[in-house]
Amino acid sequence: MVVSVFGVDWPELQSMADISTTPSRSLPDTIPDYSLVTVEGDLTYGPGKPLRGKGVLVVHGDLTIGAASNSFFTGLIYVDGDLVVRAPAYLRGTIVATGSITVEGTGIDYVEVEHDPAVISDLLAEMGQYLVTRAIYPPDRRLLGAGMGG
Numbered sequence: 709m710v711v712s713v714f715g716v717d718w719p720e721l722q723s724m725a726d727i728s729t730t731p732s733r734s735l736p737d738t739i740p741d742y743s744l745v746t747v748e749g750d751l752t753y754g755p756g757k758p759l760r761g762k763g764v765l766v767v768h769g770d771l772t773i774g775a776a777s778n779s780f781f782t783g784l785i786y787v788d789g790d791l792v793v794r795a796p797a798y799l800r801g802t803i804v805a806t807g808s809i810t811v812e813g814t815g816i817d818y819v820e821v822e823h824d825p826a827v828i829s830d831l832l833a834e835m836g837q838y839l840v841t842r843a844i845y846p847p848d849r850r851l852l853g854a855g856m857g858g
Contacts, residue, residue: 742834801827
C-alpha cells in the first residue's frame with residue numbers, strides 16, 4: 709500500500725527520507741519541520757518522548773503513542789501496521805494505517821484527531837518539489853546502450 713500512497717516502494721521511500729532509521733536508533737526529540745521520516749519496525753512514543761513536529765512520519769511496523777505522552781503532531785502519519793493513540797494527544801492532518809486504529813481517552817484527557825486537508829496541501833507545497841528532486845531513479849537498461857552502438 710506504500711506505493712498507492714507515495715507512488716514509490718518502501719526502499720525508494722527510505723532513500724528519499726530526510727531521516728531513515730529503526731526504533732533502536734535515536735530519533736530527534738522533534739520531527740524537523742517539513743521532513744520525511746521513515747522508521748523500519750515498531751515505534752513507541754511515551755511520557756519521556758512525545759511525538760512532536762510537522763512533516764511526514766512513515767512507520768513500517770506498529771506505532772504506539774502511549775498514555776501521558778502529550779503528543780502534538782501536524783502532518784501525515786502513515787503506519788504499515790496497527791496504530792494505537794492514548795490520551796492526551798493532538799494529531800492534525802491525515803492518518804493512514806493498514807491495520808487497526810485504536811484511539812483511547814481517559815475521561816479527563818482526550819485524543820483529538822483533526823483531518824485537515826490544508827495541512828496536506830501545505831506539506832505538498834513545501835516538500836513536494838524537494839522530494840521529487842531527491843528521488844533516485846534507476847536507469848532503464850534498454851536506454852543505457854541507446855546511441856552507443858549497443
